[in-house]
Amino acid sequence: MKLLVRPQKTPLRGTISVPGDKSISHRAIMLAALADGTSLIRNWLPAGDTIATLEAFRALGVPILVDEKSPQAWDLQIEGRGLYGLQPPPAALDCRNAGTCMRLLAGILAGQSFASVLDGSPQLRQRPMRRITDPLSQMGAIIRAIDGKAPLTIEPAALRAVDFEMRVASAQVKSALLLAGLYADGPTSVCQPGPARDHTERMLQAMGVKITTLGNWITIQPPDVPLRPLDLTVPGDISSAAFPLVAAAIVPHSEVTITNVGYNQTRTGLLDALQAMGAEIEVTDERVTGGETAVSLIIRFSELHPTSVSGDTVVRGIDEFPIWAVAATQAAGASRVSDAAELRVKEVDRIGVLAGELRKLGATIDEQPDGFTVHGPARLYSAEVDSHDDHRLAMSLAVAGLVTHGPTLVHDARCAADSFPGFVTTMQQLGASMAWHD
Numbered sequence: 001m002k003l004l005v006r007p008q009k010t011p012l013r014g015t016i017s018v019p020g021d022k023s024i025s026h027r028a029i030m031l032a033a034l035a036d037g038t039s040l041i042r043n044w045l046p047a048g049d050t051i052a053t054l055e056a057f058r059a060l061g062v063p064i065l066v067d068e069k070s071p072q073a074w075d076l077q078i079e080g081r082g083l084y085g086l087q088p089p090p091a092a093l094d095c096r097n098a099g100t101c102m103r104l105l106a107g108i109l110a111g112q113s114f115a116s117v118l119d120g121s122p123q124l125r126q127r128p129m130r131r132i133t134d135p136l137s138q139m140g141a142i143i144r145a146i147d148g149k150a151p152l153t154i155e156p157a158a159l160r161a162v163d164f165e166m167r168v169a170s171a172q173v174k175s176a177l178l179l180a181g182l183y184a185d186g187p188t189s190v191c192q193p194g195p196a197r198d199h200t201e202r203m204l205q206a207m208g209v210k211i212t213t214l215g216n217w218i219t220i221q222p223p224d225v226p227l228r229p230l231d232l233t234v235p236g237d238i239s240s241a242a243f244p245l246v247a248a249a250i251v252p253h254s255e256v257t258i259t260n261v262g263y264n265q266t267r268t269g270l271l272d273a274l275q276a277m278g279a280e281i282e283v284t285d286e287r288v289t290g291g292e293t294a295v296s297l298i299i300r301f302s303e304l305h306p307t308s309v310s311g312d313t314v315v316r317g318i319d320e321f322p323i324w325a326v327a328a329t330q331a332a333g334a335s336r337v338s339d340a341a342e343l344r345v346k347e348v349d350r351i352g353v354l355a356g357e358l359r360k361l362g363a364t365i366d367e368q369p370d371g372f373t374v375h376g377p378a379r380l381y382s383a384e385v386d387s388h389d390d391h392r393l394a395m396s397l398a399v400a401g402l403v404t405h406g407p408t409l410v411h412d413a414r415c416a417a418d419s420f421p422g423f424v425t426t427m428q429q430l431g432a433s434m435a436w437h438d
Contacts, residue, residue, distance in 0.1 A: 003394070003413035003424065004437035005401025011301070012254040012402075012430040018241045019072045020045040020234035021262045022419050023171070024199050024292065026100045028076075028232055029053045030108060031203050033062040034182070035080030036226030042233040046074045048418040049098035052120075056095065056105060061087030072422045080229055083182060084113070092117035092151065097124050097347060097389075097418060100172055102150060103132045104200075107176035109154045110141035111183025119151040123389060128345055132176045135164045139180055139188070161186035168342065169194040169315045171266075174218065178204070178211070181220040189219040194315045197266040202291040206230065235262035235294035239392075240420045242270050242320045244430060245299050247399045249279045250330045254301045256430055259285070263293040269309075269317020271297075273324055276307040277331055306333030306376065314339045319346075322354050322396040328374035329363045330403065341370040347390045354393060357385045361400055361408065382406025391418035398427070398434055409437065 025045040030053065032039035044050070046068070054076075058064055065077040081087075086108075095102040095118055102118050106129075109116045119125075130148040137143060139162050142155035161184045166173055169192045178200055181188030193216065201211050201218060207228045210221040241261045248256035263286065275281055282298040304327060309317075314337060317324070321337055328335035343350040351372055355365040360383040364375040382404055387394035394413040401408030416423040427434055 001414045002437045003398055003410040004435055005398050005408045005410065006433040007404055007406065008251045008402040008433050010431055012248050012251050012256055012432060014430045015257040015259060016244060016426050016429055017259050018236040018261065018426065019047065019420055019422070021237040022047060022050060022239065023100065023197060024234050024262070025050045026053050026098070026104065027199050027203055028230060028234065029057055029078065030104060031207060031227070032078040032080055032230050033057045033060070033086070034083050034108070034227055035207060035229040036082050037080055037229035039078045039080060039230040040232070041076040041078065041230060044074045044076050044234055045237065046071070047421055048096060049101065052094065052096035052098045053101045056093045056101060059089040059093055080227070082226055086112055088114035089116055092119045095120040095124060097121045099124065099127055102152070103129070103172040104175050104179060106132055106136060106143065106152055106154065107179035110136050110139070110143065110157065110180050111159050113156050115156060116154050117151055118154070123347055125150045131170065131173050135162070135173065135177055136180055138162050138164065139184060141180065159184045161188045163189045165191040166193060169196040171197040171200070175200040178218070178220045182209070182222060184222055187219050187221050189217050191217045194312050195266050196315060197264065199264070199292070203230070206291050233289045235289055235292050236260045237419070238262050238267050238270070239319045241297060242323045243395045243399055243420070243423070244427065245274070245297065246323045246327045247402055247427070247432065248299045248301060249274060249304065249327055250301070250403050252301055255298070257296060257298045259296045260294050261297050263295040266316055269313045269315065270320035270324060272313050273307065273309045273317060274327060277304045277327065277335070278302055279304065304331040306331045306335040308336045308338070310338045318342055319392060322350055322392045323399060325354055325358060325365070325372065325374055326396050326400045329358065329376050329378040329380065329400070331376045334373055334375050336371060336373040338368065338371040348388045348393070350390070350393065353388050353390065354396070357393065357397055358400065360385050361404055380404040382408060384409045384411065386411040387413055387415055389415050391415045391420065395420060395423055401434065402432060
């Protein structure tokens with residue numbers, strides 16, 4: 001499907017919510033499956049990537065009851081099988097496009113008593129997997145890959161405790177090792193060079209697992225009692241909130257409120273980057289749900305200034321830089337992101353592909369190996385652009401279309417549902433001039 005976006009003639013206004021956090025939704029399924037008892041997960045994200053995780057655990061013998069509250073939010077009842085109660089899957093587990101599903105599941109399956117295979121889409125088969133297979137192999141896992149990529153074949157193995165220093169901060173690598181550490185013969189420690197999202201640690205601690213942090217080292221003790229089931233309401237995904245946030249920041253006279261947004265400090269890099277550009281963002285109604293902080297965010301249109309983003313801020317907002325680039329096209333000067341080489345090994349090369357598509361709209365972007373520079377303010381023009389089957393790129397291009405001089409047609413935009421089902425409907429609620437186009 002194509003998405004037709006017309007220049008926005010009126011301000012964006014209103015109060016919305018966004019779907020549940022994708023990272024937390026993945027982990028809630030995985031950890032609830034390993035608990036002893038029934039877990040209740042509310043406001044779970046029913047997106048393409050997370051449904052891959054749900055179906056994988058059903059194939060591993062985990063009963064999961066679904067109450068489809070809305071197209072954007074499901075409530076789940078998960079009958080945990082315990083750490084050693086998963087069943088051999090009847091076929092290869094299909095992770096679809098979900099790198100989180102494959103990498104974290106590899107950590108869990110490395111400690112099982114049965115063999116398994118993890119596979120996925122052609123796109124997922126191109127993503128690097130040595131970052132998890134190498135450290136898991138150091139723990140004694142038996143994992144075979146093809147040139148460091150999926151499919152992954154995992155054989156039964158006895159796992160040993162290790163101390164592992166990550167070269168690049170990665171929540172997926174850290175989580176895979178911590179989950180494998182549940183099955184190790186002693187404490188497993190992981191050192192991260194910077195702040196990576198900590199949803200796995202928070203959730204495990206809520207389930208009774210002993211996890212300690214000393215400096216950059218995180219240590220997990222293999223549990224000697226069953227994991228407690230979860231009772232969790234998933235907060236809204238700040239990565240999804242990023243799109244209406246930036247839209248309101250660049251469409252004149254807009255004011256948008258987004259309720260119940262996750263406000264984990266390992267995920268707020270985009271907010272810091274936008275505020276450094278002069279964006280007017282107000283944080284209200286702070287509360288805690290399931291160990292995670294949630295807030296309401298109010299953003300008002302304001303004049304944006306150029307900025308440079310690097311280091312820890314990049315790690316805390318790595319998924320949001322496609323939409324940040326759209327904001328940067330409207331800032332008066334050169335904005336740069338560096339230390340972001342990880343963007344080149346996402347669903348697509350998000351530096352090269354993003355730059356190519358925004359150039360079609362008239363943006364001026366210089367690529368660097370670890371980032372890019374956007375020269376603004378740019379007068380964006382009507383064009384046809386392509387998502388390259390990348391959900392974040394599809395939504396970023398749609399937001400850019402709101403400030404072009406003429407209509408923008410985004411090809412293959414249905415992939416937005418990989419993380420934000422109902423994206424177009426939500427934007428329409430704010431008055432956005434976008435609609436599906438056959």
